[in-house]
Each structure stands twice: as C-alpha cells, then as structure tokens.
Amino acid sequence: MDGTPPDYECILRDAGLRITKPRRIILEILSETDDHPDAAEIFRRAVQRDARLSLATVYRTMKVLEESGAIQRHAFGDGPARFEQIGEDHHDHLIDVDTGDVIEFTSSRIEALQDEIAERLGYQIVHHKLELYGRKLRPQPQRRRKAKA
Amino acid sequence: MDGTPPDYECILRDAGLRITKPRRIILEILSETDDHPDAAEIFRRAVQRDARLSLATVYRTMKVLEESGAIQRHAFGDGPARFEQIGEDHHDHLIDVDTGDVIEFTSSRIEALQDEIAERLGYQIVHHKLELYGRKLRPQPQRRRKAKA
DNA sequence: ATGCAAATGCAAACCGTTTGCAAAAACAAT
C-alpha cells in the first residue's frame, strides 16, 4: 500500500512463521487498534479485508502470536479472551464494569511492591495480572451544584 | 478452624435459600479446605458423601453462593473457575506456575496504591484482581555451594 | 515451474458451564 515497511512482517519472520495474507491482516488490525478486541471481533474486522478468512485461523494466529511474544492474551472477567499487541511498556488495566471499557495504566510503585512480596514468599514473578474493576465516579463534586443532577 | 458449630446453615438461611443436602455438603467441603478447588474437584469430593449428587448442582450452588456473597470465584490463568469461601480478610494470590498451587497474601500498601490510581483515573474500585504468577526460586543461594545433588 | 512443508477453511469435536424439564425435596400451613 505504501512505502514504509510495516514491521508485522518482521514479527512473523522473527518467529519463524510464514507471511500469509490472514496473518498480515490480523496483525494489521491489531496494530491499528488501541482497544482490546476478542477473537470474534478480530474476525469481524478481518473478514472485511478478506472474506474467506476463518475464525479458526484467527484463533490459530492468536495462539502463535502469543507464543512468539507478539501479543498478549487477557481474560477480563469471565468473557472471551481479549488481545492486545505488546508494546515496550508494561501496563495494567482498569476495566469499567458498566461499559467494559479498558483503561491502561502503569505504576512502578506497585510493580516494585509485587516483586518485593513475591520474593518474600520465595518466588520469582513470571508475570502478573492486576485488574481494577471500577465504576466512574460522578464528575467533580466540587463543581457548582446547579448544573443538573 | 476452631470448635464452634459450623454456620453454613446460616449462610444459606441468610441468603433466603433452602437448606438441602447437596448445599450442606458443598458448603462443608468448602469450609474444610484451604485450597481453591474447581467445580469438578468439588464434585469429586461431594460425590463421596452423597453419590447421587450432580455436577449441575455444584455449578448451581456455586453460582448461588457467589451471588449471596458466601464464596468467591477466581479465574486463574485460563483453566476452569476455582472457588474459595470468603473470610473477613481480603487477600490476593500468588500462583505457582509449575504446580498450580495458590499462596494467599495481603498488602495494604498495594491496596492503597490501587485506590489512589483508580481515583486519579476518575474511578471508584468495585473490586480488583491481583495475581502474581511465579516460580519458586531455588532455596537460599547464600548457602554453601557444596551441597547440591 | 516444482516440490514440500506450513497454513488454511471447513466442520466436527472439545471442555467448562448453563439450562429445560419432569421428578424429588424443603418448607409452611394444616
């Protein structure tokens, strides 16, 4: 499409995987979004770019990408797995219990505490999951009370 | 943990549920264990006490107990849901990635940080999930290196 | 082009969990 070489191809190549149309499409989708789509959603978006792509391929690709460290799988609440590409930054998630929206955040202080705790228990952390499930608190109680309930 | 009469009956009564044999058995099992069994495991243990109990009942009971706030459901990693009865203390979990063992811990400092972060993002925490996935670090590297094997 | 391994699509299998339904059990009233 353009001139700049996209690096999802590198991702695949580095993982010793073949560069196929389905994989390219899926990686494109992942790199274009900043939300956390599940397999069905990725499939929906992917089919628009190549109608004969299958859900099974989405799942297979997600697995393979996860194993090669290109993406991360999440299991928020109980629903289907949701995915995001991995950036340099590690972050945790705040999930809006009402809307399902996901807000990313980081806290090096929490990370540090985690390491400390694990070590104290005789463990080394492989990975961790911190999810805050919250509800929007009504905007600024310090505003003038006139402005509608 | 003590000698006082078990109050699983109260739990049911308080929740407006009927006291049935299956429910009593399941609550017994839950209150006797300190691990985090999944539905199948609870079923296995329950069948030994009443052979005609069904897995569906286990699931239904777990749901009902969760809704009434008597137990808590966890989804460690990707496997089946695992349950534990709710005590007064809130705690988080460190999961041994090799064995599946679960170690409970608490950290008020982390809790405080979580509240702080959520508030900064304009949210109020409804609940949260902190799971550390770790591997046992080989015991005390500061011992004499002679031992081994 | 050619050949071979890897990847795909399809449909069927899978696993944990839920559900419809008729039979059984709990509780309340007698």
Place this chain on the structure above:
DNA sequence: ATTGTTTTTGCAAACGGTTTGCATTTGCAT
C-alpha cells in the same frame, strides 16, 4: 403427619468459546 406450594435436584441436551482432523491451498526455497 398430610397436604400444598415452591424451590431444588438430576439428567441430558444445549451452550459459547476454543481447538482440532483432514483435505486443500499457500508460501517459499529450489
């Protein structure tokens, strides 16, 4: 205890998300 009413149960079938067997297509090195 005997009812009557409602909840709960067991079974088996359905479910939703995910995986898999297999024949076909594709990528890619030759």
